[in-house]
Amino acid sequence: MSAPPLDPVRASLDRALHALAALGPEPAAHANRIGAVLWSPPRIVIVGRLKAGKSTLVNALVGAPVAETAALEATSVVSVYQDGAPARVEAVLRDGSRRPVETTHGQVGALPVPADEIAYLHRWLPSAAIRDHTLVDTPGLATLTAENEARTRRVLIDGFEQTRTASVDADAAVFLFDSTPRADEVAFLRQLGFTPLTTLGVLSRADGFGEGALGDRDPLAHAAEHATVLADRLRGTVMTVLPVAGLLAETSHTGALTETDARALAALASIPPLDLIDLLDSDPGSDDAQAQARGRLLDLLGEYGVVHGRTVAAGGAAALNDWLVAKSGVPQLRSVLARHLGAFAAVQRAGRIVRELDRLAYTHPARDRIRGIVDGLRSDPALREVVLFEHLGAMLEADPDSPVTDELRRLIEQPTAAGRFGLPADATAEAVRAQAQARLDWAHGQKLSTLTAAEDAALVVLIDTYGRYARGV
Ligand SMILES: Nc1nc2c(ncn2[C@@H]2O[C@H](COP(=O)(O)OP(=O)(O)O)[C@@H](O)[C@H]2O)c(=O)[nH]1
């Protein structure tokens, strides 16, 4: 998978917007509106069922305990986390107006109006971690199953509508599930209109996977293996699946762990694991100081962290923190976010801007001149990937199993010319040209018997693209 070069794309879009603005004051207002989208970071929405670990993951990624995870009012509304100072929260109401929201240490307490009047909470905080992409935390999809009746029809309650609305403006999604996602969850994700290139699967709560902390198999290793199987099975929905232990990540990324915690954990080293779990289970509500320390450890580390972190804790809080980071899976997640998902989100966003201009070219009085601007954009080599991406989206909808869909996906995903033609990395320029010519002939043949309008349109772009490679352009 490649990290598409974005600056030439932005530069082209910016030029187009300037050309639009030059048409007069009213087009200039449109150019400003569209430009605001261009220059704001892509939005990544976190979706998944209630209690899947979405807010915990947001805290880990942001590096601060900002997203509420206890059952508060605030967990039932969408939150948009954006880099900015000073740290503040505004409720954006359904009528578009905004109200300030009180916070305590960054956390939202009471909402100024009932949750169902709020479209989303807009939350600014100065954090480099969200400079390149804005994160959107959703309330999640609650699925109810009527156990005692023959019909086990799915009922979607709280959060479905809000999650969908929040996803409309998102450029990419992180889809959280523990074990195997249900068919209705996958169907929901498809409805949101994301492609496999803009959807990252996360097998969450990996520390409790399978038999959990006390099983014969290490749950993290087991989760990693299951993630590989799921990635293959969900290939039409997600780019890949990564195992993540959000709780371990939250604790280690937000600076919650202290030397006192590490000492308290190390002190438990000699207790057999089963006895330790019994001890932890028997503690709740106890006012004995040691029991309270154990309760805190359980909240911070979960059963897996407590049982397996004890020997590491003897090395101090820093060593324990490093161990948690490594076990959490979040470094890998960050890398995929930055290099792949974030990059494709930006491509997706560029496509949105082209489509906005398209819409103007249909409706605006100056439509002919706007059409000229959009046509110029679409044929600009800098926007090739954006255009291919748009066709991939259309093909995934119209005919995901068509060979044309595979061709588009490979062209976008592969970082080198050789890779785009299925050749080994050390293939010569000559071999690439020959292969491009072969694909060009194939595409011409395919064009004679297209099955859908989407395929027909995609082949025009494929033929143009392969033609350029075949001519060595
Ligand atoms: N053991 C463990 N617990 C987790 C993990 N992620 C979240 N949790 C816990 O699960 C509960 C629900 O998490 P939350 O992030 O609020 O879920 P959300 O409803 O999807 O936002 C909280 O008590 C978290 O501490 C994880 O990776 N491991």
Ligand SMILES: [Mg+2]
């Ligand atoms: Mg939540």
